[in-house]
Each structure stands twice: as structure tokens, then as C-alpha cells.
Amino acid sequence: MTASGRIALRGIPASHGVAVGPVVMLDRRRGPVPRHSVEPHEVASEVQRLRAAIEASRQEIEAVRASIGEAAYSDYGPILEAHLLMHRDDLLVDAACRRIEHGRINAEWALRRTVDELKAPLEQAGSGYFRERAADVEHVGEHIRRHLLGERSVLPPVDAPSILVASDLSPADAARLLRSKIRGLVTATGGATGHTALLARALEIPAVVGVVGVLAAVDAGEPAIVDGFSGEVVFRPDAEEVGRAASRASRHMTFVRGLRARHDSPDVTADGLPFEVWANIELPAEAALVAHDQAPGVGLYRTEFLYLGREEAPDEDEQTRVYTDVVSVLAPRPVVFRTFDLGGDKLPTHAAPCANPALGLRAIRLSLVDPEFFRGQVRAILRAAAAGSAKLMFPLVSTLTELRDARALVDQCADDLEREGVAFSRVPIGLMIEVPSAALMAHALAAEADFFSVGTNDLVQYTLAVDRGDARVAGLARNLDPAVLRLLDMTARAADGASIGLSMCGDMASDPVALPVVLGLGYRRLSVALSARPLVREVARRVSLERARGVAEEALAAGTAEEVRALLISAFASDLGDLWREEGIDA
Ligand code: PEP
Ligand code: MG
Numbered sequence: 001m002t003a004s005g006r007i008a009l010r011g012i013p014a015s016h017g018v019a020v021g022p023v024v025m026l027d028r029r030r031g032p033v034p035r036h037s038v039e040p041h042e043v044a045s046e047v048q049r050l051r052a053a054i055e056a057s058r059q060e061i062e063a064v065r066a067s068i069g070e071a072a073y074s075d076y077g078p079i080l081e082a083h084l085l086m087h088r089d090d091l092l093v094d095a096a097c098r099r100i101e102h103g104r105i106n107a108e109w110a111l112r113r114t115v116d117e118l119k120a121p122l123e124q125a126g127s128g129y130f131r132e133r134a135a136d137v138e139h140v141g142e143h144i145r146r147h148l149l150g151e152r153s154v155l156p157p158v159d160a161p162s163i164l165v166a167s168d169l170s171p172a173d174a175a176r177l178l179r180s181k182i183r184g185l186v187t188a189t190g191g192a193t194g195h196t197a198l199l200a201r202a203l204e205i206p207a208v209v210g211v212v213g214v215l216a217a218v219d220a221g222e223p224a225i226v227d228g229f230s231g232e233v234v235f236r237p238d239a240e241e242v243g244r245a246a247s248r249a250s251r252h253m254t255f256v257r258g259l260r261a262r263h264d265s266p267d268v269t270a271d272g273l274p275f276e277v278w279a280n281i282e283l284p285a286e287a288a289l290v291a292h293d294q295a296p297g298v299g300l301y302r303t304e305f306l307y308l309g310r311e312e313a314p315d316e317d318e319q320t321r322v323y324t325d326v327v328s329v330l331a332p333r334p335v336v337f338r339t340f341d342l343g344g345d346k347l348p349t350h351a352a353p354c355a356n357p358a359l360g361l362r363a364i365r366l367s368l369v370d371p372e373f374f375r376g377q378v379r380a381i382l383r384a385a386a387a388g389s390a391k392l393m394f395p396l397v398s399t400l401t402e403l404r405d406a407r408a409l410v411d412q413c414a415d416d417l418e419r420e421g422v423a424f425s426r427v428p429i430g431l432m433i434e435v436p437s438a439a440l441m442a443h444a445l446a447a448e449a450d451f452f453s454v455g456t457n458d459l460v461q462y463t464l465a466v467d468r469g470d471a472r473v474a475g476l477a478r479n480l481d482p483a484v485l486r487l488l489d490m491t492a493r494a495a496d497g498a499s500i501g502l503s504m505c506g507d508m509a510s511d512p513v514a515l516p517v518v519l520g521l522g523y524r525r526l527s528v529a530l531s532a533r534p535l536v537r538e539v540a541r542r543v544s545l546e547r548a549r550g551v552a553e554e555a556l557a558a559g560t561a562e563e564v565r566a567l568l569i570s571a572f573a574s575d576l577g578d579l580w581r582e583e584g585i586d587a
Contacts, residue, residue: 006236007218011186011211013231014197016583017256018249019184019206020242023235024158025220026166033145035109043104047097050107053147058087061143079136081285086140091118108148115141135168135190158182163224165214169196177203184226186233188214200228201531204256206249208233229584255582259534267537270544270575275519277536278527280505284322287329289530297333299453299527300393300505301326303377304340316376323384331388336453336505336527337381338432339374339406341395342366358467363396368405378413385425392427393453398435400444407448430501434458439487442494452495453527456506460484478561479508485517485555485564492522503527512583513565515539516572520552535579542575 038046065080086092092114099110115137122134158164163184164177177185182205190196190209200207206228218224218235225234225245234241268274278299279290290298306314306322314322327335343362354360367374381392394406407429417424433439434455446452456479461468463484466477478484488504495502503525508514510532518526519540528536551571555564569587573580580587 006234006238008232008234009211009214009217011208011214011231011233012190012197013207013228013584014190014209015185015200015205015207015228017204017206017228017252018245019163019226019228020245020249021162021183021224022160023165023218023220023222023224024162024182025215025218026164026169033108033112034106034149036106037104038100038106040104043101046100046107049148050096050100050111050144051093053107053144054087054093056147057140057144058084060147061087081283083136083140083143086137087144092137092140108145111141111144111148139168163226165218165224167215177205184224184228185209186211186214186224186226188212252582256534259538262538262541263534265537265541267541269519269540269548270542271546273524273545275524275540276526277533277540278503278505278525279530279533280527281326281530284326286530287326287335291330291333293530293533295333295530295533297389298326298330298335299503299525301335301337302341303337304342307340307342313373313376316380319377319380320383323380323390324387327384327388327390334389334391336391336393336430337384338393338395339364339367339377339381358461364394364402364406365396367394368402368409371409374406374409375413378410379417379424382410382414382417382424382427383422385427386423390425390427391430391451393430393432393451395432395455396434396458397431397445398437400441400448403431403445403448428501432458432505433487433491434462434506436463436487439491442491443497446494446498446500449500451501451503452491453502454488454491454504454506454523456484456488456504456508459487459506460508463487479511479514480517480555480561480564480568482556482558482560482564485521485552488518488521488523489552489556496522501525510536512536512539512576512579513568513585513587516543516548516568516576517552517555517564519543519545520548520550520555535583539576539579542579543572544575547571 061080061084065084095117096107096110096114099105099114100107103110118137119134122137158181161181161183163186164182165186166188168187168189185196185200185205185207187196187207187209188211197207197209206226208226208228208231211233214233222236223242225237225241227233227245237245267276276296278297279293279295280300280302281287281290281298282302282305287298306319323337341363343357343360343366361369367377378392381390384390392410394403397403397406410429414424414426428450430449430451430453431438431445432455433442433452435458438445439459442452457468460466460477460479460481464476464478464481466473468477492502502523504518504523505527508518509523509526510528512535515536526536526540551567554567558564558567573587577587
């Protein structure tokens with residue numbers, strides 16, 4: 001039953017902006033799964049039926065992928081590629097076919113059980129990242145189920161600018177929004193890094209996800225406001241509220257267009273000092289977009305995303321092919337390959353589960369205990385480097401010994417490749433500074449590394465003892481805490497003293513309030529998500545580095561994150577206040 005008066009619900013802000021319009025509903029909850037056994041003579045045709053549905057599903061997603069424009073491809077194409085890969089994945093396709101053969105059950109049932117089995121460990125892993133990968137598996141399964149049953153997915157016809165309210169969208173459903181008149185999006189499930197959120201950001205459609213109970217709260221045709229800054233969704237608002245939201249919506253659109261129009265402006269601060277904004281990528285397909293955007297390079301390639309939808313490590317040759325593609329697409333721009341950051345809140349590992357994964361066998365630790373596995377990746381990166389410019393970076397280094405051991409393995413791989421006569425290039429070797437011990441020992445690490453890149457997501461987590469994936473303590477993860485700033489300062493000084501490269505690739509580099517202090521502490525090479533580049537460049541262009549240095553000095557002497565924030569606001573509100581306001585920051 002739907003309420004009749006104004007109702008405001010809250011969810012997770014997933015794509016900035018404000019949208020106003022009547023509601024269109026799409027209920028995409030899991031459909032029915034017929035269950036029955038099959039006779040031995042029916043097994044072959046049942047397997048055939050499943051394979052045909054998988055192929056039809058694959059072709060449909062392929063067609064959607066071919067139809068999306070370049071702008072949307074940036075954040076969205078790679079997700080569709082991952083879903084296409086899942087259609088070829090043995091774990092899904094062969095396992096479901098085997099279930100029909102061995103269990104003598106119908107295709108829909110075999111598919112459902114296989115999907116549930118693949119999802120279970122991802123859901124149990126608990127972190128947002130894994131839950132979203134579980135949602136990907138579910139979407140692919142659901143897509144194939146609809147083909148098996150001959151159901152068509154239908155987005156209702158949308159003739160006027162509207163707000164779509166849905167349980168969730170599969171990537172193929174969502175991609176159909178591209179040429180529709182949907183101006184705002186609300187989903188009952190999903191997180192800020194899920195594919196629906198990525199698509200909404202790519203298309204610049206304001207979106208709020210994870211709005212519990214939304215499907216029961218509204219009917220099609222009723223007016224709604226979506227606030228993609230605050231995460232508030234209002235149904236049946238009054239006329240005055242609608243008027244305010246509409247003018248806010250058009251102001252934000254003008255703002256985003258203005259940022260884009262400054263694409264060719266030089267990257268120098270207000271007092272004329274150069275800075276660089278590189279791009280972070282997760283999937284190989286993003287490399288072309290970085291090149292198209294003319295970013296100076298990839299400052300963080302999260303290679304562990306190669307595991308998306310699979311459990312087995314890709315072998316050296318497969319990695320060489322993928323990495324070579326990335327390097328050659330971007331050449332002569334450099335690509336910083338971060339070696340696998342598996343474990344912790346990241347992707348599955350072959351290591352036994354542990355009680356405290358963030359402090360367990362994660363990242364470089366995992367690579368070092370399995371040298372064969374590590375060598376495969378390092379050799380692939382060195383081989384790919386021959387196609388252009390690459391650098392190698394180790395995640396979560398916490399001691400000098402780890403750096404030495406990892407470097408020694410790289411040297412050994414290079415010597416082996418040379419002896420074998422395989423084409424490769426030696427590459428600069430750096431590490432992420434994302435554990436407090438690494439920042440404290442930065443002077444010693446700097447003497448044996450070619451560059452540092454600071455991962456503030458983990459550095460904040462480990463410095464303030466705040467789980468980065470736990471929404472209940474997210475408010476304690478303050479990147480402006482003086483404890484974090486002091487570690488950033490030590491790191492920057494050590495890099496400067498040893499004349500090695502320094503960059504920041506964690507999310508603090510795209511925080512428009514924190515950026516002046518980041519610049520003031522000496523970080524003039526930033527690496528951020530492609531979609532964040534226009535804003536980050538604009539903020540940095542408006543900051544006087546001299547003033548930022550002064551504020552950084554004061555911030556280091558402050559006692560709390562709130563004091564640092566107040567310092568930044570009073571020093572930069574006149575230069576950055578309009579940008580902050582447009583980003584919904586209350587300053
Ligand atoms: C970080 O920790 O800041 C970082 C960039 O790495 P990731 O987010 O992949 O852990
Ligand atoms: Mg990290």
C-alpha cells in the first residue's frame with residue numbers, strides 16, 4: 001500500500017546532481033525458477049537449451065556494449081565486459097551444464113544452484129566489494145534465466161523526463177537507459193561502487209542507491225526529487241520544494257559543463273606551479289579512455305581486478321597479453337602496475353581465511369609467500385613494459401625487508417628473461433605507502449625505491465584503526481586527522497630528500513576540501529578515478545601553492561581533524577567555496 005502524503009527516504013548517494021520528475025517503476029526482483037528432474041534421454045537437449053540461452057544472453061549484452069557511446073563506456077563498458085566474460089566462464093557455464101548431466105535436473109534449476117554456489121563465498125566475505133561482485137553473478141544468472149524462459153526485460157516507455165525507481169538494474173537493463181529520458185535513478189539495493197552507481201556517474205544521472213523499502217513507498221507517475229549529494233529521495237514533494245530542486249538541478253548541470261569546457265586549460269596552480277592529475281584504472285578496457293582523456297598516465301592500475309569473476313590466477317602468458325595491450329594503448333604515457341592486492345577486503349585468495357583479514361596475509365605478503373605466483377605476474381609486467389612505458393609498484397609494504405625481498409624477486413625475473421632471450425624492459429620500482437610503519441620508515445625505504453605512491457584509503461584505515469568497509473565507523477575515517485597528515489608529511493620529506501618520485505593515488509587525492517593540504521604537503525602528482533579528473537584539476541588550478549604550504553604547516557600542528565577542516569575552509573573558501581557548494585559540501 002502506498003502512502004498518500006510527502007515522504008522522504010534516505011539511501012547512499014551514488015551519483016551527484018539533483019533530478020525532479022514523475023516516477024517510472026521497474027521491479028527487477030528475482031523471477032520464478034521452475035524445478036523438475038529430466039530423463040536421461042532429455043539431458044543432452046536440456047544442456048543444449050542452457051547453452052543456447054547463454055549465447056542469446058551474451059549476444060544481447062554484446063549488442064548493448066556495442067551501442068553505448070564513448071562517454072558512457074568510460075565507467076560502464078568494463079562492467080559489461082566483465083559480464084560478457086562470465087558468460088564464458090567455466091565456473092558458471094560448465095558447472096551448470098554438469099549439474100544438468102549429473103543431477104538430472106532442468107536447466108533453470110541447475111543455473112540457479114550454480115549461481116547460488118558462486119555467490120555464497122562472495123556474500124559471506126562481508127565487504128561491499130564482494131557483495132557487489134555477488135550482485136554481478138546474480139545479474140548474469142538472472143539475465144540467462146530470462147532467456148531460458150523467453151521473458152523479455154522491459155523498461156516501460158518513457159516519453160518525458162522521469163525518475164526511475166527499481167529494485168536494482170542489471171548492467172544490460174541499465175545500459176538501455178542511455179538513450180532514454182530517465183533523469184534520475186533510485187534503487188532499493190546496491191552500493192556506491194556497484195555497476196549501477198558507476199553507470200549513473202558515467203551518464204551524469206543523479207542517483208541514490210540502497211534505498212530500503214522504496215518500491216513499496218511510491219507508485220508510478222507520482223512526483224519525486226532525487227538528491228544525489230545528500231542521498232535523500234522525496235516522493236510527493238510540495239510545489240515549492242520542486243521549484244527549489246529544479247533550479248538546483250539546472251545549476252549543477254551548468255557547473256559540470258563548465259568544468260568540462262576547461263579540459264584544455266594548463267595544469268598549473270594559481271601561483272604558476274605545475275601539477276599532474278593521472279588516472280586510476282581497474283580494468284584493461286579503461287586504458288583507451290585514459291588515453292582519450294589525455295591524462296598524463298595511469299598512476300594506479302589495480303591488477304587484482306583480473307580476478308573479477310574467476311578464482312584461478314591468470315597465467316603469465318595471459319597476463320602478458322592483457323598488460324601489453326594496456327601499455328601499448330597508453331604509450332608513451334606510463335602505466336604504474338600495482339602487483340596483486342589480494343586478501344583483506346579485496347578479491348578471493350587461495351590462502352586460508354583468517355579472523356582479521358586486514359591484518360592478515362594480504363597484498364605483498366601474499367605474493368611473497370608464493371614466489372611462483374608472484375614471479376608470473378612480475379615477468380608479465382616486465383614483458384609488457386617492452387611495448388611502452390611501465391612501472392612496478394608493491395602494495396601494503398610494511399617493512400624494508402619486504403621491499404628488499406620483492407625487489408630481489410624482480411631482479412631475478414629480469415635476469416631470467418634476459419637469459420631466456422625473451423623481450424622485456426627493466427622498470428622503475430616503487431611502493432605504496434599505506435601502512436603507518438612504511439611512512440615512519442619512509443627515509444629508509446626511499447633509499448631503496450624509485451618512487452612512492454600514497455594509498456590514503458588504507459593509510460587512514462590503519463592509522464586510525466577504522467575498517468574502511470564498515471559503514472558504522474565510516475565517519476571516523478577522517479583523512480584530515482593530524483595523525484594522517486604527519487605521516488603524509490614524513491613520506492613527502494623522505495621522497496624529496498632522496499629525490500625519488502612521489503604521488504598520491506588514494507581517495508584523499510580527489511577530496512576537494514583536503515586537496516589544498518595535500519598539495520601544500522608536497523604532493524603535486526595525483527592519481528584519481530577518471531570521472532574525478534575535471535574537478536580535481538579545477539581545484540588544484542585555483543589553489544596558491546604558497547598559501548597551501550602555510551596552511552599545511554598549521555595543519556600539522558593542529559590537534560583534531562575538525563581544526564584542520566576549519567583552517568582549510570577559512571583559507572580557501574573564497575577560492576573554492578563555489579566548487580565545494582556545487583559538490584554538496586557544507587563549508
Ligand atoms: C589506497 O589504499 O588508498 C589505495 C589506493 O589502494 P586500494 O584502495 O586499492 O586499497
Ligand atoms: Mg590500498
